[in-house]
Amino acid sequence: MIYPAHAIAAYCKMKGYPWETTPGHLNLVYIEGLNEDFTPNNDRFDEWNDLRIIVDHRTDTNAPFLRFFQVATTEPGRKSTFAPAAKKLGGVARLAFRHYAGKWIQGYHQFSKYGTRHPALIQKHPEVVMVHRDFNMDGKRTGDPISPAYGINHHGVMPGVVPKLVGGHSAGCPVGLDWEQHLEFIEITKTDLRYLENPKFAYSSTIIAGDDFLRFRTNIG
Numbered sequence: 001m002i003y004p005a006h007a008i009a010a011y012c013k014m015k016g017y018p019w020e021t022t023p024g025h026l027n028l029v030y031i032e033g034l035n036e037d038f039t040p041n042n043d044r045f046d047e048w049n050d051l052r053i054i055v056d057h058r059t060d061t062n063a064p065f066l067r068f069f070q071v072a073t074t075e076p077g078r079k080s081t082f083a084p085a086a087k088k089l090g091g092v093a094r095l096a097f098r099h100y101a102g103k104w105i106q107g108y109h110q111f112s113k114y115g116t117r118h119p120a121l122i123q124k125h126p127e128v129v130m131v132h133r134d135f136n137m138d139g140k141r142t143g144d145p146i147s148p149a150y151g152i153n154h155h156g157v158m159p160g161v162v163p164k165l166v167g168g169h170s171a172g173c174p175v176g177l178d179w180e181q182h183l184e185f186i187e188i189t190k191t192d193l194r195y196l197e198n199p200k201f202a203y204s205s206t207i208i209a210g211d212d213f214l215r216f217r218t219n220i221g
Contacts, residue, residue: 004038005055005064007217008208014216017099017206021062024193027055028121028154028203030074030174032097033210040214045139046078046165048177050210052154054188068188070181074174074207077166081137086171091133093149093172094141095207102202103127106190109155109173119186120155124202131172154205156182174205 002010008029012019020027032050033043041049052072055064076092086092102124109120123129128148132141149172156176157169169175176182195201 002217002221005066007213007220008053008055009064010220011208011213011216012099012206015099018101018204021057021064022193023057023059023062024191025057026067026189026192026203027064028189028205029053029055029208030072030205031208031210031213032074034213036069036071040210043210045075046167048073048163048166050074050174052174052176052185054185068185070185071177072175073166073170073177075139075166076134076170076172077168078139079168080166080171081134081139083168083171087135089133090147091135091137091144093131093152094134094144095152095172095174096130096132096141096146097207097209097212098130099204099206100129101204103129103152104154104203104205105200106186106195107153109153116158118156118158119183120153121186121189121203121205122153123151125150127202154185174207 034051035041043049048071050072052070054068056067057064081092104121105124107122108117110117129152130146131149132144153173159179
């Protein structure tokens with residue numbers, strides 16, 4: 001079976017998603033339903049069972065490699081799913097599987113409940129991202145309508161907090177579990193050569209279904 005970075009690059013190209021091969025031009029990818037060793041899990045509702053990944057390319061061989069990965073969630077937690085605010089929006093947001101081009105910039109995510117904020121990739125105004133609205137609150141995308149959404153940020157949890165469940169830590173945002181790793185994620189994104197040339201650079205990201213990715217990886221050997 002080929003290395004994860006090669007498989008991720010090949011998968012994205014197979015799907016027709018844009019893929020950066022220039023060293024220092026980072027590819028931000030989330031794979032839903034995978035463990036840290038890239039084996040499948042049950043992808044249970046309200047659990048931290050997804051991966052946040054950065055793939056770069058080597059300057060000597062141009063081969064893709066994993067620059068970073070951490071446990072994360074690409075899905076909202078149970079608390080956010082059943083919140084009255086989510087129902088008013090037609091259901092909590094759940095990112096659709098696809099590539100999102102140029103949607104995020106460096107900034108700060110605001111936790112209104114705690115009155116604090118922290119470094120994050122925040123959604124660039126007036127860009128929108130496409131999400132499923134979980135109106136029936138079953139924790140799935142199946143049959144849910146797709147609509148544009150705002151305020152979907154790549155953020156972390158809180159310093160000193162390692163929550164067992166996603167709960168209210170995500171209402172549709174892709175969120176990293178470990179706080180220090182989240183800060184490392186942000187610092188690595190700041191090394192992207194395009195950001196160094198232009199601090200207003202807008203990052204892209206891809207959300208992948210883990211089961212589909214593993215089928216593809218197995219088929220290509």
